[in-house]
Amino acid sequence: MAKEFDVLIIGGGPAGAMTGIELRRKGYSTCIIDKETFPRPKLCAGLLTQKSIDLLAVHCPGLDPSDFVVEQAQTLDFYFQDKKVNSFTIPVKYYLTERTIFDNLLIQYYLKLGGKLLQQVALKTADIDLKKSTVTAGVDKICYKYLVGADGCNGIVCRAAKIRRHDILCLEGNIPRDPLKEKEFRIYFGLAKMGYGWFFPKKEHYCVGMGGEESGKAISNKTARFFQEVQNRQSAQAGDYGLKGAFAPSGRRLNTGKLPKNTLLVGDAAGFTDPVTGEGIYYAMRSAVLAAGAIDASAKRNKRNVAGRYNKSVRPLRQNIRAARFWKRILYYPPIMKTYIEHMEKHTGFAPFYLERVVATGEISYRNFLWVYFTRVRSKVRRTPPKND
Ligand SMILES: Cc1cc2nc3c(=O)[nH]c(=O)nc-3n(C[C@H](O)[C@H](O)[C@H](O)COP(=O)(O)OP(=O)(O)OC[C@H]3O[C@@H](n4cnc5c(N)ncnc54)[C@H](O)[C@@H]3O)c2cc1C
Numbered sequence: 001m002a003k004e005f006d007v008l009i010i011g012g013g014p015a016g017a018m019t020g021i022e023l024r025r026k027g028y029s030t031c032i033i034d035k036e037t038f039p040r041p042k043l044c045a046g047l048l049t050q051k052s053i054d055l056l057a058v059h060c061p062g063l064d065p066s067d068f069v070v071e072q073a074q075t076l077d078f079y080f081q082d083k084k085v086n087s088f089t090i091p092v093k094y095y096l097t098e099r100t101i102f103d104n105l106l107i108q109y110y111l112k113l114g115g116k117l118l119q120q121v122a123l124k125t126a127d128i129d130l131k132k133s134t135v136t137a138g139v140d141k142i143c144y145k146y147l148v149g150a151d152g153c154n155g156i157v158c159r160a161a162k163i164r165r166h167d168i169l170c171l172e173g174n175i176p177r178d179p180l181k182e183k184e185f186r187i188y189f190g191l192a193k194m195g196y197g198w199f200f201p202k203k204e205h206y207c208v209g210m211g212g213e214e215s216g217k218a219i220s221n222k223t224a225r226f227f228q229e230v231q232n233r234q235s236a237q238a239g240d241y242g243l244k245g246a247f248a249p250s251g252r253r254l255n256t257g258k259l260p261k262n263t264l265l266v267g268d269a270a271g272f273t274d275p276v277t278g279e280g281i282y283y284a285m286r287s288a289v290l291a292a293g294a295i296d297a298s299a300k301r302n303k304r305n306v307a308g309r310y311n312k313s314v315r316p317l318r319q320n321i322r323a324a325r326f327w328k329r330i331l332y333y334p335p336i337m338k339t340y341i342e343h344m345e346k347h348t349g350f351a352p353f354y355l356e357r358v359v360a361t362g363e364i365s366y367r368n369f370l371w372v373y374f375t376r377v378r379s380k381v382r383r384t385p386p387k388n389d
Helices: 014-025 050-059 099-112 156-160 216-233 281-300 307-313 315-331 334-346 350-360 369-380
Strands: 002-010 030-033 069-080 083-097 116-118 134-137 140-149 167-176 185-189 196-201 205-211 244-249 263-265
Touching (some): 014 099, 050 281, 083 334, 140 156, 196 216, 334 350
Parallel strands (some): 002 140, 030 116, 069 185, 140 263
Antiparallel strands (some): 196 205
16 A cells, blocks of 8 residues: 655664654654654663753653653763773763653653554565665555665665665673662773673663774773673672674765665764764754754755755764764774773863763864863863872
């Protein structure tokens, strides 16, 4: 049976759900197709920054953070290998969520706005006809004016257009948590090449994982060792605790020029992530808002061509990601990382500045954060005296 929608969205994660929410609010007929049934699991540490909470307050009014935040903190502990470097406290919070809860709340929000959702439909490349603007979803043939690929790193839209991807493998598992024990949010540098390990306390478990630019075997071995060390420290029984792998974008730009002009990619499907921190949820939602805006503007002019408009609106996002990639290659280079860590021990103002204004609020971009720090911030922050003084 043939069905017609203004916008067909493939993938119902934060990128797809937010695209649907924005477009429903603007009055477009939308259909989200997902291969899973919501609530569905998604391998993710679930760290949400303040800018994500702010974005949700604007674009999903009424969505109460207490419904999806399971833990929060203002302090982040930095480790270099197994040695604690310092604790950094910032004025805003980091929030932890469970993706099963968070993604389901967003999809329910979309459904309340009257959007259509087809669940448990795993599309294959042969189901998508980008030239004819049709998708075969089981027995249904869906015609669309605009297509949004929000189907993550292993997305089918990229594959249908033969777009080469640059994703990195991350591994993660859940170690049982004693609620009276550690509540610290920890980041471990110096373990993975061009990456880091994390230890985040959720309600009933610690979410422990690692990502980096290494071969699958190397990152798996390193994560298994890291996992074992954490288990020993927490006196948890040995086990793999569901240690699993998933891909995250590296931040390298994808060649989206191969897509038809009525087709856009958002979130992980588009390769949008902060390459330094691996944060992707904010970028998924932000690119979704921009995609919906570009589709609205094109539709109002009766134009199917939306790619140019979208590319223009995501340019600041792309430029920020490109600059972050540049800094990642410098900051994660082992000799520089060591100096940088020493710098963090002496100059305790740098990390909180970066964590608050670049990562948490996004108020300052990667393009000019060092300039802002050295010209406006560094002279004002107190230097900690050397340890032996
Ligand atoms: C281990 C790990 C830890 C992470 N930790 C964090 C973190 O702490 N904070 C953070 O901000 N980011 C984190 N990220 C990144 C974050 O998970 C992603 O950036 C985010 O999920 C992107 O959202 P999305 O909607 O683009 O894609 P996804 O959330 O991946 O959603 C894609 C959807 O598309 C559907 N789909 C895929 N293929 C098909 C198909 N063929 N047919 C139909 N449906 C399909 C999937 O079922 C899924 O629901 C982490 C990533 C990993 C791997």
